[in-house]
Amino acid sequence: MAITGVTAGALTPSPRAQALASNYIDFATAGSSDGWAQQYLPDLMAAEAEIFGNRTLSGFLSQVGAEESMTSDQVVWSEQGRLHLHYKNCTVSTNTITMVNETDGNTSVSTHAVRVGDMVLISDAGATIQAFVSAIAADTITVLPYKHANIAGAGVASTTNVSVLVYGSEYVKGAVGRAGANAPTFQSYTNKPIILKDKYEISGSDASAIGWVEVAGEEGQNGYLWYLKAEGDTRARFTDYLEMSMLESVKATVSFAAIETGATGTIGGTEGLFSAIETRGNQTSGVTGVNAATDLAEFDAILAEFDKNGAIEENMMFVNRATSLAMDDMLASMNSYGAGGTSYGVFDNSEDMALNLGFSGFRRGSYDFYKSDWKYLNDQAGRGGMIDTVGAIRGAIIPAGVSSVYDQQLGKNLKRPFLHVRYRASQTDDRKMKTWTTGSVGAETSDLDAMEVHYLSERCLVVQGANNFMLMN
Numbered sequence: 001m002a003i004t005g006v007t008a009g010a011l012t013p014s015p016r017a018q019a020l021a022s023n024y025i026d027f028a029t030a031g032s033s034d035g036w037a038q039q040y041l042p043d044l045m046a047a048e049a050e051i052f053g054n055r056t057l058s059g060f061l062s063q064v065g066a067e068e069s070m071t072s073d074q075v076v077w078s079e080q081g082r083l084h085l086h087y088k089n090c091t092v093s094t095n096t097i098t099m100v101n102e103t104d105g106n107t108s109v110s111t112h113a114v115r116v117g118d119m120v121l122i123s124d125a126g127a128t129i130q131a132f133v134s135a136i137a138a139d140t141i142t143v144l145p146y147k148h149a150n151i152a153g154a155g156v157a158s159t160t161n162v163s164v165l166v167y168g169s170e171y172v173k174g175a176v177g178r179a180g181a182n183a184p185t186f187q188s189y190t191n192k193p194i195i196l197k198d199k200y201e202i203s204g205s206d207a208s209a210i211g212w213v214e215v216a217g218e219e220g221q222n223g224y225l226w227y228l229k230a231e232g233d234t235r236a237r238f239t240d241y242l243e244m245s246m247l248e249s250v251k252a253t254v255s256f257a258a259i260e261t262g263a264t265g266t267i268g269g270t271e272g273l274f275s276a277i278e279t280r281g282n283q284t285s286g287v288t289g290v291n292a293a294t295d296l297a298e299f300d301a302i303l304a305e306f307d308k309n310g311a312i313e314e315n316m317m318f319v320n321r322a323t324s325l326a327m328d329d330m331l332a333s334m335n336s337y338g339a340g341g342t343s344y345g346v347f348d349n350s351e352d353m354a355l356n357l358g359f360s361g362f363r364r365g366s367y368d369f370y371k372s373d374w375k376y377l378n379d380q381a382g383r384g385g386m387i388d389t390v391g392a393i394r395g396a397i398i399p400a401g402v403s404s405v406y407d408q409q410l411g412k413n414l415k416r417p418f419l420h421v422r423y424r425a426s427q428t429d430d431r432k433m434k435t436w437t438t439g440s441v442g443a444e445t446s447d448l449d450a451m452e453v454h455y456l457s458e459r460c461l462v463v464q465g466a467n468n469f470m471l472m473n
Contacts, residue, residue, distance in 0.1 A: 058243040065419035074192040081185035085166040121165040127155030193460040200234040200453040246461040280466035309467040312399035319395030320377035397470035424458040431458040
């Protein structure tokens with residue numbers, strides 16, 4: 001069955017809410033069937049029809065994050081390094097191993113933390129052996145396998161994709177102490193706020209003109225004055241931008257010069273949620289040609305990645321409609337009676353009530369998942385209207401709870417949600433969401449025969465522990 005959607009024009013808003021010929025009955029054209037030349041009064045339906053329901057797209061961050069003020073041009077936080085020493089993608093030559101890549105995300109190491117006397121596991125795709133570290137250098141270690149003359153003879157055939165894990169140490173009687181000491185490591189991250197602006201403007205004459213359409217909007221505006229509609233829509237759109245920018249923004253690799261006259265500085269972007277997960281988190285594309293995470297095998301692969309990281313027990317899944325339905329079908333198929341008919345016991349339904357074929361959550365292994373539809377990914381005015389099917393985002397898995405990080409500004413460890421928005425604020429100025437009115441209409445602050453409503457915010461998103469997040473592509 002094919003479905004034909006509405007035309008693109010129905011999704012394109014006018015930049016200004018105003019009286020257009022296409023919006024009104026023509027009472028002015030003489031001789032027309034609906035003009036003033038005929039004596040019959042038309043039946044006017046004054047109330048504006050809200051055909052798109054609630055048009056706002058924000059609300060995601062308010063469910064999973066928090067907000068906190070800051071007084072600096074950037075926010076810096078530190079995350080713990082791993083406790084144990086585990087190196088990947090190392091290179092082997094006889095009994096010498098070049099330490100290449102640590103599991104904390106570093107692409108290379110000039111020094112390592114392995115010491116003489118350590119016992120290590122060495123593995124590739126073919127075998128795993130135990131060895132003793134006999135010597136070290138800046139970026140290499142020399143090992144003696146316990147049961148073989150050399151590493152290759154032990155069955156470790158790969159030379160460029162070898163993992164090394166320290167699992168203990170061994171010393172003989174009377175040995176003098178331990179050579180060297182390891183200090184805790186951490187990884188610092190930084191993000192900077194961006195300034196968002198918008199403005200609504202209407203002339204004094206138009207602000208006092210009444211229309212025949214009774215307007216309504218998400219900001220609670222109602223009445224027969226068009227500027228109420230336009231200003232409310234501008235505010236609602238700006239509120240959505242505050243969240244959308246925290247999701248979609250990326251840091252620029254090339255800075256842009258300021259475009260405002262007399263302004264200094266550069267346009268550099270900021271790290272949003274999707275960018276943070278792509279850079280520091282996990283991604284799953286599911287089975288080829290199938291929506292992500294629609295079978296248990298794919299979910300088990302997700303659990304394996306979570307096991308390697310923080311193993312946060314409770315996770316929230318925000319997904320688009322197609323992925324949500326695919327998950328419902330997957331969970332329903334786990335019921336042996338679901339394929340041939342309806343199982344009232346499993347679905348908690350009865351013959352006298354509407355059939356509920358949806359799931360809001362489930363448990364797999366030691367993890368709880370709570371599923372919710374994400375309007376931003378479904379709405380034609382948001383990601384749901386994008387045509388990129390290759391890199392499309394179908395959802396995100398967000399850990400619940402808080403994480404402990406070291407705040408360099410405060411100088412102590414703090415517990416914070418994994419996601420939180422930082423906005424600029426001080427005793428003088430709060431830039432979380434500023435709005436002010438200028439002109440001669442209402443506020444009467446200048447001789448401009450118009451009303452200008454300004455909106456401004458300065459904020460950035462902090463994604464702590466991105467290794468516990470999963471982006472579903």
